[in-house]
Amino acid sequence: MTIEKHIETNIAQLKQNGFVIIPNLIKGKMLSDLCEELDHHFNLTPKSEGNFWGLKTKRMGRIFSKSQQARNLAVHPLVLGIMNKILEPYCERIQINLTQAIQIGAGEVEQPLHRDDELFPFPKSSAEFMVNAMWALDDFTEDNGATVVWPGSNRKPSLREMPADETIRATMESGSVLIWLGSTQHSGGANNTTKSRAGLTISYCLGWLRQAENQYLAYPPHIAKHFSEQLQGLIGYKVHRPNLGWYEGQEPDLLFTSTPDVLPAQDLFTPELEALSREILQVRQQNELAVN
Ligand SMILES: O=C(O)CCC(=O)C(=O)O
Ligand SMILES: [Fe+2]
Numbered sequence: 622m623t624i625e626k627h628i629e630t631n632i633a634q635l636k637q638n639g640f641v642i643i644p645n646l647i648k649g650k651m652l653s654d655l656c657e658e659l660d661h662h663f664n665l666t667p668k669s670e671g672n673f674w675g676l677k678t679k680r681m682g683r684i685f686s687k688s689q690q691a692r693n694l695a696v697h698p699l700v701l702g703i704m705n706k707i708l709e710p711y712c713e714r715i716q717i718n719l720t721q722a723i724q725i726g727a728g729e730v731e732q733p734l735h736r737d738d739e740l741f742p743f744p745k746s747s748a749e750f751m752v753n754a755m756w757a758l759d760d761f762t763e764d765n766g767a768t769v770v771w772p773g774s775n776r777k778p779s780l781r782e783m784p785a786d787e788t789i790r791a792t793m794e795s796g797s798v799l800i801w802l803g804s805t806q807h808s809g810g811a812n813n814t815t816k817s818r819a820g821l822t823i824s825y826c827l828g829w830l831r832q833a834e835n836q837y838l839a840y841p842p843h844i845a846k847h848f849s850e851q852l853q854g855l856i857g858y859k860v861h862r863p864n865l866g867w868y869e870g871q872e873p874d875l876l877f878t879s880t881p882d883v884l885p886a887q888d889l890f891t892p893e894l895e896a897l898s899r900e901i902l903q904v905r906q907q908n909e910l911a912v913n
Pocket of ligand 1: 723725732737755766767768769807808809810820
């Protein structure tokens with residue numbers, strides 16, 4: 622199957638059910654390196670505070686600084702292809718909303734039901750604002766905290782109590798990825814085993830929204846300059862055209878090289894807007910010529 626076909630098939634399921642599981646997308650050394658990198662940091666991280674985050678759960682951000690493999694996952698062609706297809710109708714470029722590695726500890730209770738797009742105070746609409754990918758670092762099982770998902774809740778108008786008989790546990794093997802829409806109701810599952818369950822969330826959103834995790838503080842220029850150009854753009858070091866997110870009227874990625882103190886502001890338009898503004902100027906010049 623071509624990657625385009627793969628993307629289409631997964632999107633059809635996402636739109637219908639609000640989530641999709643892609644089994645065993647990474648394996649071998651890539652998976653073991655990812656787990657090793659994140660394990661090291663989980664061991665240093667205290668448990669989170671608050672009932673939403675979970676009192677027996679560890680959560681950590683700034684993942685692209687903590688794991689080289691996570692940088693590769695963020696631009697995985699199939700996952701990024703799905704994110705782009707869902708979000709691009711509503712923006713000029715998509716961006717990273719947050720990274721969070723989540724280790725649900727033994728005995729943790731089920732997280733409160735929620736939609737992730739409640740972050741953005743906007744009525745539920747046919748547009749999607751964000752989409753999440755949860756990479757399983759451990760096997761996700763019925764008992765150890767596999768994400769609880771309410772299939773089809775993305776198409777339901779308003780939040781209501783999640784009926785237990787309508788929910789499923791997103792069980793999957795380590796190396797698989799669960800993708801769910803920001804409009805899908807879900808929660809981190811209860812962990813009724815004696816071992817923790819770890820997953821890595823990489824969340825994407827429309828390029829004109831405020832990011833949940835402040836990407837410029839997480840990865841200031843001296844750190845982000847070591848990332849791939851594609852990842853730099855996703856973090857936000859590229860203007861969302863027209864004219865959103867510039868530095869001194871220029872593309873912010875100029876900060877990765879030495880920068881003169883004084884810079885000219887540039888139009889950072891889409892090609893369509895560029896053409897329109899040229900056209901407006903031409904018409905004005907022609908009118909002036911006609912008058913003179
Ligand atoms: O850990 C999970 O399975 C999901 C967590 C979640 O939904 C959240 O923290 O927003
Ligand atoms: Fe969530």
